[in-house]
Amino acid sequence: MLRSRASAVPLVSLFAAIVSLALLTAPALATAQSASPAQQLACQALQGLRNLTITSATLRDNDQSDSQYCYVVGVISPAIHFHAQLPLPGNWNGRFLQWGDGGKDGDLDFADHRVAEGYAVANSNMGHDSGTEPGSSFAFNNRQAEIDFGYRAVHLTVMAGKTLVGSYYQQAPEYSYFEGCSTGGREGLMEAQRYPGDFDGIVAGAPAYAYQALNAAGTWHLQRIFRDNLIGNLAVDTNGDGSYDSLNLLEVLNKQVLGSCDANDGIVDGVINDPASCEFDPEQDLADLMCPTSQGTDSCFTGPQIETISDFYTGPRDDNGVQIYPGKLRGSEMRWIGLYVPHEGNNHAPGMLTGPAGDHMNYLFYEEDPGVTIPDISDSQYQARKTGVMPEYSWMEFDVNDYTSGKGDLMMSITDATDPDLSRFLKDRGGKLIVYHGLVDTLIVAESTRDYYNDMVDHTFNGNMGLAKNSARLFMAPGMAHCAGGPGPDTWDKLAPLVDWVENGKAPDSLTATHSSNGVVDNERLLCAVPQQARYTGPAGGENNPSNWTASNFTCQ
Ligand SMILES: [Ca+2]
Numbered sequence: 001m002l003r004s005r006a007s008a009v010p011l012v013s014l015f016a017a018i019v020s021l022a023l024l025t026a027p028a029l030a031t032a033q034s035a036s037p038a039q040q041l042a043c044q045a046l047q048g049l050r051n052l053t054i055t056s057a058t059l060r061d062n063d064q065s066d067s068q069y070c071y072v073v074g075v076i077s078p079a080i081h082f083h084a085q086l087p088l089p090g091n092w093n094g095r096f097l098q099w100g101d102g103g104k105d106g107d108l109d110f111a112d113h114r115v116a117e118g119y120a121v122a123n124s125n126m127g128h129d130s131g132t133e134p135g136s137s138f139a140f141n142n143r144q145a146e147i148d149f150g151y152r153a154v155h156l157t158v159m160a161g162k163t164l165v166g167s168y169y170q171q172a173p174e175y176s177y178f179e180g181c182s183t184g185g186r187e188g189l190m191e192a193q194r195y196p197g198d199f200d201g202i203v204a205g206a207p208a209y210a211y212q213a214l215n216a217a218g219t220w221h222l223q224r225i226f227r228d229n230l231i232g233n234l235a236v237d238t239n240g241d242g243s244y245d246s247l248n249l250l251e252v253l254n255k256q257v258l259g260s261c262d263a264n265d266g267i268v269d270g271v272i273n274d275p276a277s278c279e280f281d282p283e284q285d286l287a288d289l290m291c292p293t294s295q296g297t298d299s300c301f302t303g304p305q306i307e308t309i310s311d312f313y314t315g316p317r318d319d320n321g322v323q324i325y326p327g328k329l330r331g332s333e334m335r336w337i338g339l340y341v342p343h344e345g346n347n348h349a350p351g352m353l354t355g356p357a358g359d360h361m362n363y364l365f366y367e368e369d370p371g372v373t374i375p376d377i378s379d380s381q382y383q384a385r386k387t388g389v390m391p392e393y394s395w396m397e398f399d400v401n402d403y404t405s406g407k408g409d410l411m412m413s414i415t416d417a418t419d420p421d422l423s424r425f426l427k428d429r430g431g432k433l434i435v436y437h438g439l440v441d442t443l444i445v446a447e448s449t450r451d452y453y454n455d456m457v458d459h460t461f462n463g464n465m466g467l468a469k470n471s472a473r474l475f476m477a478p479g480m481a482h483c484a485g486g487p488g489p490d491t492w493d494k495l496a497p498l499v500d501w502v503e504n505g506k507a508p509d510s511l512t513a514t515h516s517s518n519g520v521v522d523n524e525r526l527l528c529a530v531p532q533q534a535r536y537t538g539p540a541g542g543e544n545n546p547s548n549w550t551a552s553n554f555t556c557q
């Protein structure tokens with residue numbers, strides 16, 4: 001389905017043939033297929049563009065392809081650095097692709113595989129450099145950096161990328177796409193909401209669209225597990241030496257949850273298709289596994305540990321009971337380990353703390369930043385110093401009531417992509433939107449994405465799901481973790497179904513996803529457009545036989 005353009009001049013083909021021959025005869029000198037001097041000049045000429053600040057334009061090798069491409073780097077005031085990967089004119093498929101970012105970004109991301117497919121690709125550092133300002137620190141008293149991170153950098157990079165495409169290929173892209181996950185998913189929805197003219201199609205994975213809520217939730221979950229000097233930690237210090245060495249309780253918990261709900265979807269495969277309907281209740285269903293005394297071991301649960309587990313499933317609420325963000329879905333327990341649970345294996349500094357949430361409240365949540373990070377972010381007992389020119393603020397101080405009382409509203413207006421009215425993108429422009437989300441994602445919870453999709457259907461299509469599906473489809477991926485990984489199928493070409501939809505009018509009723517172990521596919525499923533789910537329709541009685549776990553044995557119902 002990818003078209004290639006027949007615009008390569010014969011001289012180039014001849015040159016390429018000579019280079020190919022040289023590669024065959026002199027493998028020791030082999031590099032990627034070089035471009036002609038004329039092609040080098042055409043690339044370098046982009047440095048002379050008058051309406052963009054281009055700092056370099058040179059041909060570059062692509063590990064994913066045997067052809068070089070034109071690599072352009074530029075800057076947009078004040079601190080947005082961007083790059084564009086432009087296939088040689090003969091390799092271009094006529095399409096522009098904005099490649100999404102992740103986390104707090106701060107660097108230039110490559111999409112070599114998409115360049116190899118012929119896409120002209122652009123990406124930015126979102127307006128800050130993670131090398132000099134890691135984590136959220138770029139946003140310390142810097143509203144412009146926040147706005148660039150929120151929405152400005154992506155849009156202007158799209159503008160720059162399209163300008164480069166127009167100049168390099170002497171024509172505008174036939175189609176323009178966005179592909180991204182996590183922060184990239186947020187960018188995709190932000191573009192659909194703010195700049196509906198930028199793309200013909202957008203694929204937004206696990207979107208961090210409720211950006212302040214999810215970071216407030218992440219901080220709250222960390223607080224719950226670090227509370228009272230780790231009294232409810234789900235990792236266990238088995239010999240009392242202060243190091244939480246056993247993760248056995250999380251395995252026990254996960255087994256109990258799967259025992260309750262795995263088979264509800266008809267297949268015992270370690271994956272719960274519809275975790276929202278799983279009614280596992282820690283207080284009731286773990287009652288037989290409670291420790292006889294308050295002294296915990298790694299084979300029984302204490303009261304404070306049950307409280308932690310309940311909190312994880314319930315999610316943060318303010319003092320009035322208002323839900324701020326959905327709790328973790330049943331079946332996701334093993335994913336809590338890396339992100340939230342301090343243990344020996346992560347040096348007692350889980351990923352949510354060292355990553356997104358550890359310094360978010362310091363720099364990216366409040367209209368006025370409350371203070372700098374504490375010296376050791378994993379020290380939950382530390383009393384932040386409040387005096388001096390640089391007072392400190394610990395994530396343990398964060399009060400989720402600040403979310404509902406409006407203290408994060410200004411930053412929400414900058415970073416959040418929560419507008420449910422996509423009329424301009426989906427109706428006026430006729431754009432297409434694919435959203436996907438893994439159901440054991442514990443960094444961003446899939447239910448939050450379902451909430452947005454339903455909101456969007458209500459606000460944009462008067463609640464008519466059938467009408468909405470002509471323009472926007474949501475795919476839930478059972479057992480898939482954050483953007484990738486997990487016990488369920490997590491791998492498919494995220495972009496190809498969107499391109500097929502936009503250009504050929506073929507709306508995807510299902511996506512075929514695979515799960516691999518040691519490089520071998522051991523599970524294949526259909527992911528169905530919400531509200532449908534994949535049901536086993538293969539050989540009778542064979543549903544629990546992994547050899548029947550192929551897409552053809554499933555039907556969307
Ligand atoms: Ca980037």
Ligand SMILES: [Ca+2]
Pocket residue numbers: 261262263264265266267268269270271272273
């Ligand atoms: Ca199952």
Ligand SMILES: [Ca+2]
Pocket residue numbers: 139140141142146362363364365366367368369
């Ligand atoms: Ca700030």
